[in-house]
Amino acid sequence: MQQTAATHCRPVLVFPERPVTLFVQCLADSLYPDVKKAVEKIFDRLGIDVICPKDQTCCGQPAFNAGYRKEAGKTAARFIEIFGNAETIVCPSGSCVNMVRHHYPLLFKNDPKYHAKAVDLGRRIFELTEFLVDVLTVTDLGAAFSGRVTYHDSCHLLRGLSVRTQPRRLIQNVKGVVLVEMKDSDRCCGFGGSFFLKYPDISRAMAADKVRNIVDSGADVVVGCDMGCLMRIQKQLIRIGSDIKTLHIAQLLTMAG
Amino acid sequence: MQSYIDEAEKAISNPVLQTALANLQERLGKGAAAAYRNLPEGPGLRLKAHDIRMQAINSLDVLLETLAERVEKNGGEVIFADDAAAAVSACREIARKHGVRAVVKGKSMVSDEIGLNDALSADGIEVTETDLGEYIIQLAAEHPSHIIAPAIHKTRDEIGTLFTEKLGISYTNDPPTLTREARKSLREKFLAADMGITGCNLACSETGHIALLSNEGNIRMSTTLPRVHVAIMGMERVAATLSDHDILLRLLARGAAGQKMAGYVSHISGPRQPGHADGPDHYYLIILDNGRSRILADERFREILCCIRCGGCLNVCPVYAKIGGHAYGATYCGPVGAVVTPLLSGVGRFSHLCQGETLCGACKDACPVNIDIPRMLLELRSMLADGDASWQVRRNSLLEKAGWMIWSWMMQDRRRYEIGVKLMKRIFP
Incomplete structure (x- = not known):
C-alpha cells in the first residue's frame, strides 16, 4: 500500500459548509486505516468539519447479502440510531451507501418505527466521490501523483448508485495522473462478499480476468471506491507477482507529488 | 452444493470453454448493449417493456382465456397442462392419435424442462432436434449449456468427431462443411416427419397467435412441413396486445443476439385454412404451468415471470462466463436460472445457485425487460437463511x-x- 504524503497538502478550497458525519465502513475502519485518514484529510482540506461517531460499527450489509435479514435488521436499526440525526453522512464505500439507500427501506418495509427513518436516511447518505462532485461540486482537490492510473467500477456504486463519471473526473484532475481505461472496467472483480469465501475458485477465476485487464491497461495503479473489490484485486495481483498497486480513491486524492 | 463447485471447477480449468464463453459474451453481451442504445425509442423502452410484462403477468388468467378462445376459433386445440407429466402425456396422446412415428423439433427450452424427448423416444417415436446447436447436443446425448447457444461448450473438433461417428461422414472440423452435412441430414428428417414440436417465444392474447423466432429457418420448417404441429408455451409467455407483442419481440431479438429482428419470424395462429398452400392439418397449443402459478402467487418472485428467455443475462454474467451452463445442473442456467430453477425445482435442492452469484447487477442491465434478478437472489438467500414454510424450505444451516x-x-x-x-x-x- 502506498503511503500518502499528506503533510505537503495545502487546503485548496474552503467551504463554509456545515459538518459532515463520517461512516467509515468496516473494512476501512479495520484493515485499511489509511483510507479513513485520507477521507478525513480531504474534508480537512476543504475546511469542512468531520464528525465521526465513536459507536459506529457496520451497516449490516454482510448479513443482508447472505440472507440473514433479522441479524442485518438489528445492525441496521443500530446504524439508524447512531446516524439518524446526522445532517449529511459520507462513506468511502459505494456498496454500503447502496445498502442504506436501497436496501434499508426494503429491510424495514414492515417496521413502522424505522421505515420512514430508513427512507429519510437514504437521502442524506452519500458515497465520497458522489458527495464531492455532485453535492460540493469539487472536482479538483489539488492532489498530485505521477503515473498511469486505471479505474475499477465497483458494481454497487455503478449499477446501484449510477456513479460512473464522478470518480473519473476526480482522478483526471490529479496533477500528473494519466487515466488509462482498462477493458471491461465495469465487470465484477469476483469479490461479492460471502461469495468470495463460499466459492473461492470461481471468485479467483473472475479476479484473474479482472487483473488481466488491469495489467493489459498498462497502469501503475488501480484505483477504486470500494475496499472489498480492492482487497480482492490486490490479492490476485500479489498472486501473479504484479507490482501494480491498489489505492482507494481517497488515498489518491490526498497525495502530493 | 458440491456438484456446482465441481462442475464450476471443471469449466474453469477448460481453456477452450473459457475462450468460447469469453467470445460469446464479447459478441452477444456487448451486441445487446449496443442494440439497446440504438433503439429508436431509446434504451428506456426496456422500462416500458417491464411494465408491459408486469401488467400481463398480473392479468394472466384473462389473457390466457382469451388466447385459448382465439386459437380454438382458428381451428386449433388448446391444452392447459398443470405439470410436466400432464404436458408430456398430452404430447404422447396427440402423437398416438395421429399415428406419429417421426417428430422434428424446433428449439424449445420448455420441452427440455418437461423431459419430452425421452418420453417420446420411449414410445418408439424418432425425435430429431433441428436447431443446429440442439442437434449437436442431441447427437452427443448432452444437455444445452446456454438458452440460445446450447452447444457453446462444444469445440468444432469435437463436433467433427461427433458427426463422423453419428452421421458417417469423413472427418472435418470446418464449420461450413459441418453445417452443410447437418442440413443435408436434417432435410430428410423434415420431409419424413409427421409432427413438429416447437416452443413459443411469445403469444399474443389479442390476436390469438404465437410468434417463433429463429436464425436458421428450422422452426418454420418444423411448423409447416409435418401434418401436426404442437407448440408448448410456459403460461407466462403471453402479451396482451399486438403492439405490446411487437415491442417485446424487438427487445427479445436485441437481448438475445443484438439483432434488430431474428432472421425468421413465424406468426402462427392455427392449422392450415382452406386455400392455404401449406401448414399443418392439426395445431395444438399446450400451455404449461409446472410451478409457475406458485411463483405467480408470491409477490416476491412474480417478477421473474416477466422473463422472455432471451438468454441475454447469460451473455453478461461474470459467473456464467467462468462456470458455463452445465454447473447449474438444470434446464435454465445463468442469472435467470439461478432464480427460476430453485423456484421450479426446489429452493433447497438448488440452494447453491442463488448463493453462487456476486449480486453485481449486470444481468439487470442486460435484461430486455429490466428484471431485477439480484433482488430475487437476495429473497431466495433470505428463504434459505431462516426457512420458508410457504415454499417448504428448511433452514440451510x-x-x-x-x-x-x-x-x-x-x-x-x-x-x-x-x-x-x-x-x-x-x-x-
Whole structure:
C-alpha cells in the first residue's frame, strides 16, 4: 500500500459548509486505516468539519447479502440510531451507501418505527466521490501523483448508485495522473462478499480476468471506491507477482507529488 | 452444493470453454448493449417493456382465456397442462392419435424442462432436434449449456468427431462443411416427419397467435412441413396486445443476439385454412404451468415471470462466463436460472445457485425487460437463511445461522466490534 504524503497538502478550497458525519465502513475502519485518514484529510482540506461517531460499527450489509435479514435488521436499526440525526453522512464505500439507500427501506418495509427513518436516511447518505462532485461540486482537490492510473467500477456504486463519471473526473484532475481505461472496467472483480469465501475458485477465476485487464491497461495503479473489490484485486495481483498497486480513491486524492 | 463447485471447477480449468464463453459474451453481451442504445425509442423502452410484462403477468388468467378462445376459433386445440407429466402425456396422446412415428423439433427450452424427448423416444417415436446447436447436443446425448447457444461448450473438433461417428461422414472440423452435412441430414428428417414440436417465444392474447423466432429457418420448417404441429408455451409467455407483442419481440431479438429482428419470424395462429398452400392439418397449443402459478402467487418472485428467455443475462454474467451452463445442473442456467430453477425445482435442492452469484447487477442491465434478478437472489438467500414454510424450505444451516447471530451481537457494541476486527485481521493478514 502506498503511503500518502499528506503533510505537503495545502487546503485548496474552503467551504463554509456545515459538518459532515463520517461512516467509515468496516473494512476501512479495520484493515485499511489509511483510507479513513485520507477521507478525513480531504474534508480537512476543504475546511469542512468531520464528525465521526465513536459507536459506529457496520451497516449490516454482510448479513443482508447472505440472507440473514433479522441479524442485518438489528445492525441496521443500530446504524439508524447512531446516524439518524446526522445532517449529511459520507462513506468511502459505494456498496454500503447502496445498502442504506436501497436496501434499508426494503429491510424495514414492515417496521413502522424505522421505515420512514430508513427512507429519510437514504437521502442524506452519500458515497465520497458522489458527495464531492455532485453535492460540493469539487472536482479538483489539488492532489498530485505521477503515473498511469486505471479505474475499477465497483458494481454497487455503478449499477446501484449510477456513479460512473464522478470518480473519473476526480482522478483526471490529479496533477500528473494519466487515466488509462482498462477493458471491461465495469465487470465484477469476483469479490461479492460471502461469495468470495463460499466459492473461492470461481471468485479467483473472475479476479484473474479482472487483473488481466488491469495489467493489459498498462497502469501503475488501480484505483477504486470500494475496499472489498480492492482487497480482492490486490490479492490476485500479489498472486501473479504484479507490482501494480491498489489505492482507494481517497488515498489518491490526498497525495502530493 | 458440491456438484456446482465441481462442475464450476471443471469449466474453469477448460481453456477452450473459457475462450468460447469469453467470445460469446464479447459478441452477444456487448451486441445487446449496443442494440439497446440504438433503439429508436431509446434504451428506456426496456422500462416500458417491464411494465408491459408486469401488467400481463398480473392479468394472466384473462389473457390466457382469451388466447385459448382465439386459437380454438382458428381451428386449433388448446391444452392447459398443470405439470410436466400432464404436458408430456398430452404430447404422447396427440402423437398416438395421429399415428406419429417421426417428430422434428424446433428449439424449445420448455420441452427440455418437461423431459419430452425421452418420453417420446420411449414410445418408439424418432425425435430429431433441428436447431443446429440442439442437434449437436442431441447427437452427443448432452444437455444445452446456454438458452440460445446450447452447444457453446462444444469445440468444432469435437463436433467433427461427433458427426463422423453419428452421421458417417469423413472427418472435418470446418464449420461450413459441418453445417452443410447437418442440413443435408436434417432435410430428410423434415420431409419424413409427421409432427413438429416447437416452443413459443411469445403469444399474443389479442390476436390469438404465437410468434417463433429463429436464425436458421428450422422452426418454420418444423411448423409447416409435418401434418401436426404442437407448440408448448410456459403460461407466462403471453402479451396482451399486438403492439405490446411487437415491442417485446424487438427487445427479445436485441437481448438475445443484438439483432434488430431474428432472421425468421413465424406468426402462427392455427392449422392450415382452406386455400392455404401449406401448414399443418392439426395445431395444438399446450400451455404449461409446472410451478409457475406458485411463483405467480408470491409477490416476491412474480417478477421473474416477466422473463422472455432471451438468454441475454447469460451473455453478461461474470459467473456464467467462468462456470458455463452445465454447473447449474438444470434446464435454465445463468442469472435467470439461478432464480427460476430453485423456484421450479426446489429452493433447497438448488440452494447453491442463488448463493453462487456476486449480486453485481449486470444481468439487470442486460435484461430486455429490466428484471431485477439480484433482488430475487437476495429473497431466495433470505428463504434459505431462516426457512420458508410457504415454499417448504428448511433452514440451510443452523451453524451458519448461529454464526450470523454472533456476528450481529458483536455489531451491537463498539468494543465487541473491535474484537471482531482483530479476528478479521487474523483471517486477512
